[in-house]
Amino acid sequence: MTRTYQYSLRFTIDPYNWDDEREEKLIKFCREARIDNVVFFINPEELNQGHPTVNQIREHWLPTIEKVSKRLAKDQVTTSLNPWTTLMHSDRGHKVSPELGFGTMVDYLDHQAESIACPKDPKWVDYITAVYSEYAKLQPKELWLEDDFRHYNHTPIKLACFCDRHMKIYSEMLERKVSREEFVEKVLQPGEPTPERIVYLGVARSEMKQVAHAIQKAVEKVSPKTRLGLMSSFPEWHAVEGRDWDGLFDNLSGSHRRVSRPHLPAYNEVSPLQYSRVFERYTRVTTELVGNHSDVYPELESYMYSPFVKSKAFTKLQVESTQMVGATGILLNLFDMMGNGIDESYDYAELLAKSKDLMDFGAQNRLDVNHLDGVKVLFSQDASFNIKTTEGTDPEELLPKEYSWLSLLGTLGIACKPEKWTIKSHFTGETLAISGQFLNNLDNGQIEELIKNNVVLLDGESVQILFERSNLRKLIGADTLEFKKARTDYQSYEQVDGMTIDGIKNPRITMLQHTGDYYKIGYDNSKPVEVLSSAYNEYAEKLGPVMTIVDGRTVILPMNTDPKYGWESQYYSIKEQLLKYILNKTTNLDYVIDMPGVKFVANSDEMVLSNFTIDDQKEIKVHLTAEKQATDWQLYFHEGTKLQSFSVKPEWIKNDILTIPYRLKGLETVILVTKA
Secondary structure, three states: OOOOOEEEEEEEOOHHHOOHHHHHHHHHHHHHHOOOEEEEEEOOHHHOOOOOOHHHHHHHHHHHHHHHHHHHHOOOOEEEEEEOOOOOOOOOOOOOOOOOOOOEEEEOOOOEEEEEEOOOOHHHHHHHHHHHHHHHOOOOOEEEEOOOOOOEEEOOEEEEOOOHHHHHHHHHHHOOOOOHHHHHHHHHOOEOOOHHHHHHHHHHHHHHHHHHHHHHHHHHHHOOOOEEEEEOOOHHHHHOOOOOHHHHHHHHHOOOOEEEEOEOOOOOOOOHHHHHHHHHHHHHHHHHHHOOOEEEOOEEEOOOOOOOOOOHHHHHHHHHHHHHHOOOEEEEEOOOOOOOOOOHHHOHHHHHHHHHHHHHHHHHOOOOHHHOOOEEEEEOOOHHHHOOEOOOOOHHHHOOOOOHHHHHHHHOOEOEEEEEOOOOOOOOOOEEEEOOOHHHHOOHHHHHHHHHHOEEEEEHHHHHHHHHOOHHHHHHOEEEEEEEOOOOOOOOEEEOOOOEEOOEEOOEEEOOOOOOOEEEEEEOOOOOEEEOOEEEOOOOOEEEEOOEEEOOOEEEEOEOOEOOOEOHHHOOHHHHHHHHHHHHHHOOOOEEOOOOOEEEEEOOOEEEEEEOOOOOEOOEEEEOOHHHHOOOEEEEEEEOOEEEEEEOOHHHEEOOEEEEOOOEOOOOEEEEEEOO
């Protein structure tokens, strides 16, 4: 059977407000939009009644869904279920009913939730396995766990759980009685990770795997063919709950393939270029964490609803650009969750139908995201176990900042890949990028091996760790390091001396606005150092090196990631040209040329380009490695509902640059595959 890209419509039926007219509109929409699967919400948002009992599910929600699912099956549309609560998203005035009787979360500030369940309470574990058994009786294709299956961001709870039950567990593991206040203080304590932090993260990690396994066994017993899927939020926050992605998905999936819903980070329309940056750090990182052997259905949600929230053109970008993560389908949350049903005035059916053939083609030629070419940006799911905090007052200090290079390089059109670090990781002859406190996940020997055997891009925090490890500073031939905070009357701008970029001699980039702090490195002449740019103050006085290449293979951008602005100052044509110049000197990579805002991913037999701007690009222009230049490529795109293609001619490649005479429209995605 030909593989299709699964359009899954997330849809609310209100059993109290359902009629034949709403049903006919749903059937009609599924036909016209080429929907493959309908994911029915249960107990969602405005219709949420708190934690439902098994009888409420059995009598209220499932009968109507079952009736409609039989009608959909006649059109070969499958049914999945999306219960809207596991632990509960947030308190909304509901309380756990005495009939259920399980305890609720307590956060690090001693706030107790009224309806958000404690994941360690055996009554809740028994409850959640019972209700998922009930859902499974409908034999859904997929049965989803919502992204409230986590320890943080349950309004008004920020980070949990520190209830009496958990405090007893923490005390037993520490082999001493510890109060909530003392334990939280130690979890966040400035400096090196404490035993308390390790205990907290370890308990959070293990208990969610245990619950996932219990749910999987309960569902398998009732409906062996049903696959359990997990919806996820922000990867860095999942690190703060110690999530073990492989262990969690293995326990949840049983004998089935993993089923994952990464977040597409734009509930409302934002600038496509802004979306480009967060797409890297959330969607691509989550896809990497779940692994290549999984079915990936990113979530496209418009909230609130209607074209007043998100244009159809932006929605099209969100759908088609999922080709960049090798998605097998998409979850479409396009209509409200309170029972209005299909609003035909939005014209979403036509939009989805036009993209479907391209998406099906992508599913049939699925991008192997496990073997992407380009810069490998390293990160670890264990980051929060190893981060050194500074203030010790806010859980956000435990958030890793390991994705800065990924957002930057990806947005600048440089082929790159998020790369999860594991105990089996080993790299030689690669191009790697490291930021934040990633190196704290490694011992000295592992760090030395990485830097000696690869081209490595480092940021300021990475250099600081080399100095903290004392003898590792020799890897970059440095003997002094001074920390200079931004906007403290020291550095003002970075200047690329001796170069002309964009027709500007000795071009400048701000070090004052929307930028991180500067790490002034003193090199000791033990290794060859090429200084490509320097920091200056407002009086044009040179202060120290900025962009450098050490020993021909270690590239240093000596700044950290600003808590608010990240690396916003680096998203600049001058820095783009400088980085591509540096990469050309140190390694051999694929990247786009003169196509600002176009993202690019590639492996040996497939390339995907996606225009994250509203500007048309007059042609496609890509710097290719020799291997790709020797390959015959076919370009695929769609016009209306029709999939079109043409062959790339050998004469279009000159001086390592492929120029395709195709006008890449604003917000358009195209696919290149090798000819059979």
